[in-house]
Amino acid sequence: MDKHSGDNAIPEDNNVSHTIESFKETDIAKIALDSANVGIWIMDPASRKFFPSERTREMFGFLPKEEMSFEDAMLKVVDKQRKNVVEAIENAFKKRSILYIECPIIDLHDNKKRWLSITGGFSSSTVSNSYFSGIIMDITEQKQSDLRRSKFIGMVSHELKTPLTALKAYVQMLNNWAKKQKDNFTIGTLSKVDKQVKKMLNMINSLLNLSGAEAGKIHLNKAEFRLDVLINEVVEETLFITSTHNIIINPCNTVSINADRDKIEQVLVNLLSNAAKYSDNTADIEIGCVLKDSEVEVSIKDKGLGIAPADIDKLFMPHYRVESKETENIAGFGIGLYLCAEIINRHNGKIWVESEPGKGSNFKFTLPVS
Known part of the structure; x- marks a missing residue:
């Protein structure tokens, strides 16, 4: 019997290898993009000439061969999001930085809303002879799944919050009774119960805020208040919960800002x-604020584990946690920093971190002053 006969036989066909060898890199790239259902685009930042692929046109609701300018594409973005999308793209051009945005568009053919993720970057590090290019993906299913999850989290969190609020009230009533009875043991025990209830309420509030952020529903109730006073209040409350650490308040300017006090308090607490x-319990934590022109910069500095450069860029993404032997036993949902970033961004501020593994981290954010 021929060694190549039978069901598993591999025919000796030189045409197969010749066909594979004849593939160009561009052919392979096109097949890969088509398989991944990805659109590509190129733009000259200077002339604003825009070159979308057929799939990119389709994603924006145009016919494959239909003309589509950059302005045409932006007109498909939902009205409330259009300004932010254009500003993000212009900012990437100006700073020559990486672009990543998610935006909803309305397809005029079927009048349905779809979500697109747009990624891009410069082809060259030099200013001359470079162009901006990127890819576009349809993430509608992912967004719908995220919104369903957010609604579920919000519903469950609301249901959990009601009995916990009642429990907190009963603990306070019992604490008042114990003080009248001068029952120190009961007072101490109820104080610990109250701390745990506060922790659970904080976690539930974080989940509620997460569902709101992912649904684009972080509402701000702005009012004038003293930021330096709020910092002192938050430090006092934090020391009550985590009394093992020494928190140093660096001299702060008298700063008034127009912002959502509760939301900024949440950022500071997080x-x-x-x-x-x-x-470490013995390490100092420093907090301070400094006026810089028309904004105030707040910093929270620790001498802890520090963060690797590879993790810093992902730190403010939802559900992202630094995974290492040192952090595996530290509890958390990976949503605190994401919520901080969403709140600060909604206040037209900036948030970032300066860190080095083993030498601690310095988280900073800015807010416009009144």
């Missing part, structure tokens, strides 16, 4: 809690 969570 950053201070993180600093305490990822640093």
Whole structure:
């Protein structure tokens, strides 16, 4: 019997190898893009000439051979999001930085909303003779799944919050009774129960805020208040919960801002809690604020584990947690920093971190001053 006969025989065909060898890199790239259902685009930032692929046109609701300018594409973006998308793209051009945005568009053919992710970057590090190019993906199914999950989290969180609020009220009533009875043991025990209830309420509030952020529904109730006063209040409250750490308040300017006080308090609490969570009990944590022109910069510095450069760029993404032997036993959902970033961005501020493994981290954010 021929060794090549039978069901598993491999025919000796030189045409197969010749065909494979004749493939160009561009052919392989096109097949890969088509298989991944990805559109590509190229743009000259100087002339604003825009070159979309057929799949990119389709994703924006145009026919494959139909003309589509950059302005035409932006007109398909939902009205509320259009300004932010254009600003993000212009900012990437100006700073020569990586672009990544997610935006909803309305397809005029079927009048349905779809979600697209747009990624891009410069082809060259030099200013001359370079162009901006990227890919576009349809992430509608992923977004719908995320929204369903967010709605579920929001519903469950609301249901959990009601009995916990009642439990907190009963603990306070019992605590008042114990004080009248001068029952120190009961007072101490109820104090610990109250701390745990506060922790659970904070976690539930974080989940509610996460579902709101992912649905684009972080609402701000802005009012004028003193940021330096809020910082002192948050530090006092944090020391009550995590009394093992020493928090140093660096001299702060008298700063008034127009912002959502509760949301900024949440940012401060999250950053201070993180600093305490990822640093040794004996290590100091420093917090301070400095006026810089028309904005105030707040910093929370610790001497903890630090963050590797590869993790810094992903740190403010939802559900992202740094995975290492040192952090595997530290509890958390990976949503605190994401919520901080969403809140600060909604206030037209910036948030970032300066860190080095083994030498601690310095989280900073800015807010416009009144």
